[in-house]
Amino acid sequence: MPEVFVHAAEFLTPLGTLFLLALLLLFAGVVLPAVWSHHRHRREAAHRVLVLLLDTVRDALRAVRRLLLR
Numbered sequence: 001m002p003e004v005f006v007h008a009a010e011f012l013t014p015l016g017t018l019f020l021l022a023l024l025l026l027f028a029g030v031v032l033p034a035v036w037s038h039h040r041h042r043r044e045a046a047h048r049v050l051v052l053l054l055d056t057v058r059d060a061l062r063a064v065r066r067l068l069l070r
Helices: 003-011 014-037 039-069
Strands: none
Touching: 014 039
């Protein structure tokens, strides 16, 4: 069996599958409209949601980092 499939099988546990699905939905629902929509209002709305999500992730990572450094 090729090594790539072995690593994929290790990654795609139920939790890994949910994580991959969440990333796919985020990409398809927020990132693509922010970049490729022909409608300005859709691009702006998707951009605002993307910024909000990235800010939330950044704040969460900072909180985790602060907890780990204590």
